[in-house]
Amino acid sequence: MRIGQLARSVGVDTQTIRFYEREGLLPPPDRQDNGYRIYTERHVERLAFIRRCRILELSLAEIHELQRYQGAPHQPCRAINTLLDDQIAHVQSQITDLQVLEKQLVSLRASCNDDREIEACGVLEGLSEGSMQ
Amino acid sequence: MRIGQLARSVGVDTQTIRFYEREGLLPPPDRQDNGYRIYTERHVERLAFIRRCRILELSLAEIHELQRYQGAPHQPCRAINTLLDDQIAHVQSQITDLQVLEKQLVSLRASCNDDREIEACGVLEGLSEGSMQ
């Protein structure tokens, strides 16, 4: 299949596919005489793998790492689980940070309604005078 | 004061200060004969305002917008509150997304322990076979 069909079947842009190839995440496929890339089922699977990892917000470097593990099937899988544990910890800390941020924003928002002049706006005041922790 | 002292007093890098100046967020200060920037208390306040906004994850464009409002003190402050409401909504949706992500990661992680070979690793299997929703 050509790049457009691969793109549609996995749900990514053709540009993204070429980008993954340049980055070494997707092996360079054979070419037709006219230079068009021709992909196989293997490529579909490989690209789908990448996308699933991206949905889980693994970085391209981490995906690269996972691909290296795939090439060494008889090694222990501890490193894979560590990678995932790190990602879980990272996501959890992001959630915590955002919850703090939300509280700050909501509290700032509560300091004003919509019927004032900017001069008297509690929000701008709060931001200007550093009444944040 | 010079750029280093401003940087220390607000807790940013000198590069970041010059960057904000280039971006139009911080007004260009006067210069000494040797070309060094000299800052006033006004600049300290202005920079601190920017940093407080950044802590709340407002974009530089949004901070720019807030600064424009500061120059029009007799306009209604509805737009400011809308900006904040949008930011709150954005943060809340990020939190929701990350919570879904965390569930997926934890569930994937539960499919393996550390004592297998990569070939049998439940994590890699889960990622490869698309057993995700």
Added chain:
DNA sequence: TAAAACTATATAGTCACTATAAGGTCAATA
């Protein structure tokens, strides 16, 4: 036959910095 849909490469833009290079200025010290 001509238009449309597709493919190719190369290059620049996004965001908010951060890093690096290459150099000028100033005060204190050897």
Added chain:
DNA sequence: TATTGACCTTATAGTGACTATATAGTTTTA
């Protein structure tokens, strides 16, 4: 006096994961 070190200047490139644009060649469809 020479030099070290801390500070300042500008310009340019890099980060991550794409996304957009420009330009051109090819295939398919009307």
